[in-house]
Amino acid sequence: MQANSSRHISILSAIGARVRPYIVRFASDFLIAATLWLLLWFFKKLTSLAPIGGWPGEYFVHIHSIGTVVAYGVLMGLLVWDIIEIHKREREHGNGF
Numbered sequence: 001m002q003a004n005s006s007r008h009i010s011i012l013s014a015i016g017a018r019v020r021p022y023i024v025r026f027a028s029d030f031l032i033a034a035t036l037w038l039l040l041w042f043f044k045k046l047t048s049l050a051p052i053g054g055w056p057g058e059y060f061v062h063i064h065s066i067g068t069v070v071a072y073g074v075l076m077g078l079l080v081w082d083i084i085e086i087h088k089r090e091r092e093h094g095n096g097f
Helices: 002-049 052-095
Strands: none
Touching: 002 052
């Protein structure tokens, strides 16, 4: 029973060591994108508190809409970039860092 339990712990620690670089990078990517989304939310609140009429107001609404799409693109781009970087480092050094 003891050997079986230690083997399970060993397997879990090996999986954790393998997945850790991805979790760390994905968490930092999410924080970057979340900061961008938060800034866009503040921008939206600011434009609703001090509305701008006419074409300049429409321009700011479009900037906000495009910025939201860009934030998702930034998140996806960072995730793909980090996966490529982690795989490259694993090939070069044999680990994720």
